Amino acid sequence: MYAVIKTGGKQYRVASGEKIKVEQIAADVGQEIVIDQVLAVGNGAELKVGTPLVSGATVKATVVAHGKHDKVRIFKMRRRKHYQKRQGHRQQFTELQIGAITA
Numbered sequence: 412m413y414a415v416i417k418t419g420g421k422q423y424r425v426a427s428g429e430k431i432k433v434e435q436i437a438a439d440v441g442q443e444i445v446i447d448q449v450l451a452v453g454n455g456a457e458l459k460v461g462t463p464l465v466s467g468a469t470v471k472a473t474v475v476a477h478g479k480h481d482k483v484r485i486f487k488m489r490r491r492k493h494y495q496k497r498q499g500h501r502q503q504f505t506e507l508q509i510g511a512i513t514a
Contacts, residue, residue: 414470414512415451422450425470425509435503438474443510446470452514459514471510479503 413426419434438444449468451460459465485498 412452412454412512412514414449414453414468414514416446416470417448417450418446425512426499427509427512428507429509430475430506432480432504434505436505436507438505439451440474441452441471441472444507446472447503449514452512454514463514465471468512468514470512472507475508476501476507505510 413424415422415424417423417440418436421434423431423433425431436444447464447469449461449465449470451458453459453467454467459468461468465488479501480503482501485496485500487496487498488494
Protein backbone atom coordinates (compact mmCIF):
# COMPACT_ATOMS: atom_id res chain seq x y z
CA MET A 412 0.00 0.00 0.00
CA TYR A 413 1.28 3.46 -0.87
CA ALA A 414 0.08 7.04 -0.59
CA VAL A 415 0.86 10.41 -2.13
CA ILE A 416 1.12 13.04 0.60
CA LYS A 417 1.65 16.79 0.58
CA THR A 418 3.87 18.49 3.16
CA GLY A 419 6.03 21.59 2.98
CA GLY A 420 4.62 22.55 -0.41
CA LYS A 421 5.91 19.34 -2.02
CA GLN A 422 4.36 15.98 -2.85
CA TYR A 423 5.89 12.63 -1.87
CA ARG A 424 5.01 9.04 -2.75
CA VAL A 425 5.41 7.03 0.46
CA ALA A 426 4.96 3.43 1.53
CA SER A 427 4.92 1.87 4.96
CA GLY A 428 8.43 1.40 6.41
CA GLU A 429 10.16 4.00 4.21
CA LYS A 430 12.35 6.86 5.40
CA ILE A 431 11.93 10.22 3.66
CA LYS A 432 13.41 13.69 4.07
CA VAL A 433 10.84 16.50 4.03
CA GLU A 434 10.92 20.23 4.72
CA GLN A 435 11.48 20.93 8.41
CA ILE A 436 8.54 20.14 10.71
CA ALA A 437 8.25 21.57 14.21
CA ALA A 438 8.23 18.27 16.11
CA ASP A 439 10.60 16.57 18.55
CA VAL A 440 12.70 13.53 17.64
CA GLY A 441 10.75 10.37 18.44
CA GLN A 442 7.40 12.13 18.26
CA GLU A 443 4.67 10.56 16.10
CA ILE A 444 2.90 12.92 13.70
CA VAL A 445 -0.20 12.43 11.58
CA ILE A 446 -0.25 13.75 8.01
CA ASP A 447 -3.82 14.28 6.85
CA GLN A 448 -3.09 15.89 3.48
CA VAL A 449 -3.30 12.67 1.45
CA LEU A 450 -3.78 13.21 -2.29
CA ALA A 451 -3.99 9.56 -3.39
CA VAL A 452 -3.96 6.06 -1.90
CA GLY A 453 -3.03 2.97 -3.92
CA ASN A 454 -3.09 -0.73 -3.21
CA GLY A 455 -1.97 -2.89 -6.12
CA ALA A 456 -4.16 -2.12 -9.14
CA GLU A 457 -6.63 -0.16 -7.01
CA LEU A 458 -6.10 3.62 -6.80
CA LYS A 459 -8.18 6.13 -4.89
CA VAL A 460 -7.56 9.74 -5.95
CA GLY A 461 -8.90 12.65 -3.92
CA THR A 462 -10.47 15.88 -5.12
CA PRO A 463 -8.13 17.35 -3.94
CA LEU A 464 -7.74 15.21 -0.77
CA VAL A 465 -8.86 11.65 0.02
CA SER A 466 -11.44 11.98 2.79
CA GLY A 467 -10.58 10.09 5.97
CA ALA A 468 -7.11 9.07 4.78
CA THR A 469 -4.13 9.64 7.09
CA VAL A 470 -0.45 8.70 7.21
CA LYS A 471 1.29 8.20 10.56
CA ALA A 472 5.01 8.94 10.69
CA THR A 473 7.69 9.10 13.38
CA VAL A 474 10.33 11.85 13.43
CA VAL A 475 13.76 10.19 13.18
CA ALA A 476 16.07 13.21 12.96
CA HIS A 477 16.50 16.84 12.01
CA GLY A 478 19.40 18.10 9.92
CA LYS A 479 20.68 20.20 7.05
CA HIS A 480 21.15 19.19 3.42
CA ASP A 481 24.42 19.70 1.57
CA LYS A 482 25.37 23.27 0.76
CA VAL A 483 24.05 24.74 -2.46
CA ARG A 484 26.53 27.23 -3.86
CA ILE A 485 25.24 30.23 -5.80
CA PHE A 486 27.73 32.13 -7.96
CA LYS A 487 26.76 35.13 -10.06
CA MET A 488 29.12 36.86 -12.41
CA ARG A 489 28.95 39.47 -15.14
CA ARG A 490 31.94 39.18 -17.39
CA ARG A 491 34.00 42.30 -18.00
CA LYS A 492 31.91 44.25 -15.46
CA HIS A 493 33.96 43.54 -12.33
CA TYR A 494 30.95 41.90 -10.65
CA GLN A 495 31.08 38.64 -8.75
CA LYS A 496 28.77 37.46 -5.99
CA ARG A 497 29.06 34.26 -3.98
CA GLN A 498 26.33 32.91 -1.76
CA GLY A 499 25.56 29.60 -0.09
CA HIS A 500 22.53 27.97 1.48
CA ARG A 501 21.84 24.82 3.51
CA GLN A 502 18.17 23.83 3.64
CA GLN A 503 16.91 22.24 6.86
CA PHE A 504 15.03 18.95 6.74
CA THR A 505 13.18 16.48 8.95
CA GLU A 506 13.65 12.75 8.39
CA LEU A 507 10.46 10.72 8.82
CA GLN A 508 9.89 6.98 9.24
CA ILE A 509 6.53 6.17 7.62
CA GLY A 510 4.24 3.99 9.71
CA ALA A 511 0.62 3.08 9.07
CA ILE A 512 -1.34 4.29 6.05
CA THR A 513 -5.09 4.35 6.61
CA ALA A 514 -7.63 5.04 3.91
